[in-house]
Every structure is written in structure tokens, then in C-alpha cells.
Amino acid sequence: MAELTYREALRRALDEELERDDRVFLMGEEIGRFEGSYKVTAGLWAKYGPKRVRETPISEEGFVGAGIGAAMLGLRPVVEIMTINFILVAQDMVVNHAAKIRYMFGGKVGVPMVIRTPGGAGAQLTAQHSQSLEVWFAHVPGLKVVAPSNPADAYGLLKSAIRDDDPVLFVENLVLYNVTGSVPEPEEDFTLPLGRAHVAREGTDLTIVAHSYTVRRALAVADRLAQSGFEAEVVDLRTLRPLDVDTVVESVRKTNRVLIAEEGWATYGVGAELAARIGRACFDDLDAPPERVAGAEVPMPYAKPLELAALALEDKVEAAARSLLAECGLVGSA
Amino acid sequence: MARAVDEVHDVLQDGEQALRLLRLMLLIRRFEERAEEQYTRARIGGYLHLAIGEEAANVGSIDCLGPDDYLFTSYRDHAAALAVGSSPAAVMAELFGKVTGVARGYGGSMHLLDVDRRFLGGWGIVGGHLPIAVGAALALDYRDVAGAVLCQFGDGATNIGAFHEALNLAAVWSLPIVFQVINNLYGMGTSVEQSSAEPELYKRACAYRMHGERVDGNDLLAVREAAGRLLTRAREESRPALLETTTYRFRGHSVADAGKAYRTAEELASWRERDPIARYAGLLREHDLLDDGQLESMRKEVADEVSEAIREAAAAPAPDLGGLYENVYGDERWREQFERMDTAAPFGERMETRSWQS
Ligand SMILES: Cc1ncc(C[n+]2csc(CCOP(=O)(O)OP(=O)(O)O)c2C)c(N)n1
Ligand SMILES: [Mg+2]
Numbered sequence: 153m154a155e156l157t158y159r160e161a162l163r164r165a166l167d168e169e170l171e172r173d174d175r176v177f178l179m180g181e182e183i184g185r186f187e188g189s190y191k192v193t194a195g196l197w198a199k200y201g202p203k204r205v206r207e208t209p210i211s212e213e214g215f216v217g218a219g220i221g222a223a224m225l226g227l228r229p230v231v232e233i234m235t236i237n238f239i240l241v242a243q244d245m246v247v248n249h250a251a252k253i254r255y256m257f258g259g260k261v262g263v264p265m266v267i268r269t270p271g272g273a274g275a276q277l278t279a280q281h282s283q284s285l286e287v288w289f290a291h292v293p294g295l296k297v298v299a300p301s302n303p304a305d306a307y308g309l310l311k312s313a314i315r316d317d318d319p320v321l322f323v324e325n326l327v328l329y330n331v332t333g334s335v336p337e338p339e340e341d342f343t344l345p346l347g348r349a350h351v352a353r354e355g356t357d358l359t360i361v362a363h364s365y366t367v368r369r370a371l372a373v374a375d376r377l378a379q380s381g382f383e384a385e386v387v388d389l390r391t392l393r394p395l396d397v398d399t400v401v402e403s404v405r406k407t408n409r410v411l412i413a414e415e416g417w418a419t420y421g422v423g424a425e426l427a428a429r430i431g432r433a434c435f436d437d438l439d440a441p442p443e444r445v446a447g448a449e450v451p452m453p454y455a456k457p458l459e460l461a462a463l464a465l466e467d468k469v470e471a472a473a474r475s476l477l478a479e480c481g482l483v484g485s486a
Numbered sequence: 487m488a489r490a491v492d493e494v495h496d497v498l499q500d501g502e503q504a505l506r507l508l509r510l511m512l513l514i515r516r517f518e519e520r521a522e523e524q525y526t527r528a529r530i531g532g533y534l535h536l537a538i539g540e541e542a543a544n545v546g547s548i549d550c551l552g553p554d555d556y557l558f559t560s561y562r563d564h565a566a567a568l569a570v571g572s573s574p575a576a577v578m579a580e581l582f583g584k585v586t587g588v589a590r591g592y593g594g595s596m597h598l599l600d601v602d603r604r605f606l607g608g609w610g611i612v613g614g615h616l617p618i619a620v621g622a623a624l625a626l627d628y629r630d631v632a633g634a635v636l637c638q639f640g641d642g643a644t645n646i647g648a649f650h651e652a653l654n655l656a657a658v659w660s661l662p663i664v665f666q667v668i669n670n671l672y673g674m675g676t677s678v679e680q681s682s683a684e685p686e687l688y689k690r691a692c693a694y695r696m697h698g699e700r701v702d703g704n705d706l707l708a709v710r711e712a713a714g715r716l717l718t719r720a721r722e723e724s725r726p727a728l729l730e731t732t733t734y735r736f737r738g739h740s741v742a743d744a745g746k747a748y749r750t751a752e753e754l755a756s757w758r759e760r761d762p763i764a765r766y767a768g769l770l771r772e773h774d775l776l777d778d779g780q781l782e783s784m785r786k787e788v789a790d791e792v793s794e795a796i797r798e799a800a801a802a803p804a805p806d807l808g809g810l811y812e813n814v815y816g817d818e819r820w821r822e823q824f825e826r827m828d829t830a831a832p833f834g835e836r837m838e839t840r841s842w843q844s
Binding site: 181182185186187189207208209210211212213214237238240241275276277278279280281418419448449450451453454455456457458461462 | 531532533580583584585589591592593594596597609610611612613614642643645646647648673674675676680681682747748804805807809810811814824825827828
């Protein structure tokens with residue numbers, strides 16, 4: 153095990169897959185000489201050269217489409233979109249093309265492509281640069297959506313995504329890049345399966361379900377709740393599509409209470425999807441209806457106090473958790 | 487060409503006018519330097535893209551805007567805001583996220599605007615505002631207003647689909663718009679040569695049978711002459727054009743980029759020798775329109791003005807938290823319903839009795 157940042161873990165996964173499989177190549181804006189806008193690909197252009205690490209103009213629709221075409225011929229492109237906000241320019245390629253190809257053409261051809269892109273907010277980047285749009289893609293049959301919350305998961309899931317035969321949207325998070333954690337050594341060829349959630353913390357009183365950066369917030373909130381005598385279980389979804397409903401349901405059957413936390417907007421979001429499924433699967437187990445906590449339903453404002461008010465920060469998640477517990481007659485020790 | 491010379495002389499024969507333009511460029515330079523410093527003091531957050539080195543490309547074209555003309559630009563927009571005449575204090579306040587800012591602290595550095603001066607924004611998605619600017623030109627045409635639109639963007643934006651769609655639309659609809667590509671030779675770290683199959687960007691106009699031309703963007707009067715001529719043509723003949731102004735940013739792409747990894751110190755130095763402000767000041771000196779004393783006092787004046795802007799911005803209040811849900815939609819009567827779509831729904835505020843409980 154090595155102590156790596158989320159950024160370094162991603163880089164290691166890319167490096168290993170480039171080394172392992174010559175069908176794998178990277179493509180994106182500023183990923184070469186400039187080493188990536190968020191430096192994930194640092195050193196790879198120098199190591200593998202411009203054929204394997206292809207720099208693109210600012211042409212998202214063009215190079216996502218080119219990734220699809222190359223994948224149809226059996227290459228394994230890993231396309232970087234600088235931040236998830238800019239994928240909207242390529243949305244037609246992702247949703248109307250990549251997601252449809254295998255099915256529409258009767259299974260005769262597939263698109264083994266990964267699109268890596270960071271989402272998230274919190275650095276005052278304002279409305280056009282602070283979105284968590286992963287649920288848009290999780291809505292679409294034909295796509296897989298992965299959103300790791302820590303360095304080891306980022307490493308193991310990215311390698312699996314690259315080896316997967318279908319288009320995967322791999323959602324990173326701007327605020328996670330500098331977070332550190334232990335990551336297995338390359339010799340182990342560690343991978344994590346797509347579509348499996350993970351119980352990041354065990355507990356008995358309440359389940360908090362989250363993905364990406366929000367898992368960290370949920371874990372911090374669980375620590376705070378523990379100080380009042382409540383043990384929260386935290387389920388890290390890891391993958392939004394396919395969704396591992398079983399792990400969530402199993403947890404909720406144990407705790408009887410569930411809070412779904414997400415960074416994006418709640419309406420039509422991850423919490424909405426899970427609440428519907430939990431409501432059916434755990435109807436007799438629940439002490440209260442599933443609760444959601446998410447970002448305020450506004451375009452992200454710039455001014456720091458407004459931004460803080462719009463984000464689903466620890467305090468807001470904690471308040472929602474305590475409110476849910478209180479609803480069930482549980483008021484913790486001070 | 488004859489016209490060009492006339493125009494140039496126009497400014498050089500009017501000392502007041504000539505000095506006003508110099509002062510504006512000095513103000514922008516000073517504003518940007520101080521904004522950079524305020525960023526390092528964490529009074530400004532988010533991204534901050536400075537236009538140091540690009541003053542002439544901005545002032546030269548924006549100064550040609552008339553009372554019915556509109557301006558659009560990218561996120562590198564402080565210079566544009568100051569050039570249209572927005573108050574430095576209100577622009578600085580926006581950078582500080584204060585309620586006295588041009589967008590009330592909601593937009594920040596990348597999303598400046600000044601509706602009264604028909605400056606319709608700083609925009610953050612590369613190329614995204616080009617079709618929108620075409621729509622503004624369409625509205626002028628629709629209403630038969632003799633105005634034009636100036637739409638500025640970077641060299642990098644010429645490679646995105648929206649650029650091509652926008653130019654084609656403007657041409658087939660024959661709209662009064664001047665597309666100004668501020669070619670500072672780089673996107674972030676990618677050079678124009680690397681990213682553009684035709685690096686002489688003005689030539690792209692040919693594909694749309696549109697007039698295209700390139701001028702030295704560090705030559706204030708050359709930019710002013712070309713932009714003035716093309717805007718007049720747009721107003722009078724309702725014809726679009728593509729104007730390429732070549733320039734250089736002395737700083738990195740944003741304050742987060744040192745701007746050194748992808749370009750050489752020699753390259754930067756050679757462009758510093760072509761500093762648009764020094765160059766214009768030199769020209770004014772040659773024409774006996776400026777002496778060292780005047781330049782010094784002008785520098786001091788703008789420095790004071792920017793210091794005052796910083797003082798005012800620092801003293802101003804942040805937006806009220808109660809305004810978080812304001813202006814998501816135009817009709818405030820909808821606000822309550824949308825607020826109730828927040829996660830404490832379905833029946834409102836957390837901790838209150840829910841109807842299913844009673
Ligand atoms: C569609 C889109 N892709 C990527 C980005 C990230 N990005 C912001 S600025 C920039 C470079 C733009 O360069 P250029 O158009 O030359 O303008 P300059 O910054 O040089 O003024 C990039 C890639 C973005 N904002 N929008
Ligand atoms: Mg540029």
C-alpha cells in the first residue's frame with residue numbers, strides 16, 4: 153500500500169492501463185504538455201508521447217465523437233473533459249450516440265470508451281462551473297456512471313472502467329483531487345467491480361447513502377453523531393448506474409432509517425431514485441420515510457456566504473440526520 | 487487605407503481623446519494588477535483571468551461602440567467592463583462577491599455585465615456566447631435599430647462547434663455583428679498552431695463568405711480603425727465580419743497558471759517589448775501629446791482610483807442570505823413553490839409536523 157492523493161491514484165491507474173494495453177489512449181484538452189488542467193495526467197505525455205496522450209483543441213463534441221468512433225474500431229479511448237460542465241457541449245455524442253450504439257445496431261458493435269471528468273462545487277467557480285450533473289447520465293440506458301469517493305476506489309474503479317466494454321462516465325470531484333488515502337501497489341493489479349456499493353462505515357441507527365465527495369461529508373457527520381450516541385452506517389454507492397440497490401436495502405433493513413445525501417440538486421436526483429426503491433423494498437422496515445439532503449435548487453452563486461448556503465455541507469447533512477432521528481423519537485445524548 | 491490614416495490622425499489630432507484612451511488602458515492594467523494581488527490575499531475567489539497585455543485589443547474595439555451597440559465577451563472580461571465605462575468600484579465589488587457588484591455578487595469575475603451600457607456579459611463556457619451574440623444582432627435587425635454587436639472571444643473558441651454555427655448564421659441572415667477574436671496565441675497552454683488547422687484565424691471567415699481581417703492587437707489605433715470601420719459597415723449595411731486582433735497575455739491563463747510551462751521566457755520578453763501601453767504612450771510622446779509628468783500623474787490617478795475601488799469593495803456588505811432563491815426565475819410569485827422543491831419537501835420545512843404523521 154502507498155499513500156497517494158486521489159489525483160495520483162487516477163494517474164497510476166491511467167499509467168498502468170496505458171502500459172498494459174496498447175489499445176488504450178488518452179485524449180483531451182491540455183492533458184499533454186500542460187499536464188492536465190487539474191494535473192491528473194502529469195508526466196504521461198512525456199512517458200507515452202503524443203500518440204497515446206493526444207492533446208485536443210477546445211472541441212468537446214468533436215473529440216468525444218472521435219472517441220466513440222475509435223472505440224467502435226476496438227480502441228479503448230479514455231477521454232478527459234476538463235470539468236463536467238463542458239460535457240454539455242458534447243451531450244449529443246454521449247447520450248444520442250455512445251449510449252445507443254450497441255443496442256440500436258443489434259449488438260453488432262460496442263463503444264468501450266471512458267469519459268473522465270470532475271464535477272463538484274465549493275471553490276466559488278459560480279453557476280457555469282459548479283455543477284454535479286452525473287444524474288443526467290445515470291438516467292440513460294446504455295451508459296455506466298461511476299463516482300469514486302477516495303483514492304483507492306478511484307484507482308480500482310478507473311482500471312475496471314477502462315477494461316469495460318461499454319461507455320462509462322467516470323465522475324471525479326474537484327475537491328477530492330488532493331485528498332490522500334492508501335492505494336494498493338501496482339503488482340497487485342487491484343480492481344474494483346463496477347456496480348457494487350460499499351459500506352464505508354458500519355452503524356445501527358441510521359443509514360446515510362452518498363457518492364463521490366459527499367461520502368466524506370457523510371463520514372464526518374457519522375463521527376459527529378457518534379458523539380451523541382448514534383451510530384450511522386455510511387453506504388458509498390461508488391457506481392450510480394448500474395445501481396447496487398441490494399447493498400442499500402440490506403443496510404436500511406438493519407437501521408430502519410435512511411438519509412440520502414448528494415451534492416447536486418435533489419429534484420429527480422439520486423435520492424429521488426433511491427427513495428422510491430427503498431420505499432418499496434423496505435416499506436415495513438422504515439421508521440420514517442426516506443429523507444434527502446442536497447444542494448439548494450439554484451444556479452451556484454459566487455459570493456462565499458451564498459455559496460456556503462447553497463452547498464450540502466456537513467452541517468446541513470447533520471441537521472437532516474438529526475431531524476430524521478428526532479422524527480423517530482431519537483434525541484441523542486449531548 | 488486612406489481611411490485608416492485619417493482615423494489614426496483623428497485620435498492623434500485630438501489630444502484629449504488620445505489621452506483618454508491611454509488613461510483607460512492604464513486603468514485596466516492597474517486594476518488587473520491589483521485584482522491579482524487581492525486574489526492572493528483571498529479577497530477574491532474562484533477563477534481570475536487577467537487581461538494584462540491585451541488592453542489595446544479591448545479598448546481599441548470597445549471604444550468604437552455607439553449608443554445602440556452591444557458587447558459580449560468571454561470570462562476574461564474585466565477589461566471589457568472597464569472599457570465600456572462600468573465603475574471600477576462596482577467591478578471590483580463583483581470580484582469581491584459584494585452586493586454592490588455589477589451582478590450583486592452572484593456572478594463573480596467571469597460574469598460581469600452592465601445592462602445600461604449594453605454590455606451583455608462575461609461568459610464561462612468557451613464559445614457559448616457566440617450564438618447568443620448572434621441573437622442580439624438578430625434582435626437589432628428585427629427591430630430595425632441601426633446598432634451592431636461586438637462579440638469578443640479567444641483564439642481557442644474558434645475550434646468549438648458554436649463558433650462555426652454562429653458565423654454561418656450571422657452570414658446567412660446578414661446580421662450586424664463583428665466577431666472579434668482576441669488571439670493571444672494560446673488557449674490555456676495549447677498554442678494556436680497546435681490547435682488550429684488554419685492558424686490565421688481571420689481566414690476562417692472565407693468559409694462563410696464573410697469579410698475577415700487581421701490587425702496587430704497591440705496597436706491601439708490599428709484595432710480602433712479596423713473595429714470602427716467594421717462596426718460602421720455592420721450598422722450601415724447589416725453585414726457581419728471577423729476581426730482578428732493578435733496580442734499576448736503577460737500572465738498565465740488564470741491566476742492558477744504561472745504561464746511558464748508552455749512558453750519561453752524569451753517569447754514573453756519579446757512581447758513585453760511590444761507592450762501595448764508603452765507603445766501607445768510612445769506614439770503620443772512622438773506627437774507631443776504626452777510628457778513624462780503627464781504620464782506619471784495619470785498613473786497616479788488610476789492607481790488612486792483602483793485603491794478607492796478596493797476600499798469601497800472591501801467595505802461593502804456581502805449579499806443577504808435571504809436572497810439565495812431570488813432571481814432563479816423572473817416572476818417572484820413562483821419563488822415559494824420552487825423553494826418548497828428543496829429537500830425538506832414534500833411538506834415544507836424540516837422539524838415541522840409532516841401531514842403523514844398526524
Ligand atoms: C466548452 C469549454 N471547454 C473548456 C473550457 C475550459 N477553458 C476555459 S478557458 C479555456 C481556454 C480558452 O482559450 P481562448 O479561447 O484562447 O481564450 P483566452 O483564455 O486565451 O482568452 C478553456 C479550455 C470551457 N470553459 N468551456
Ligand atoms: Mg487565447
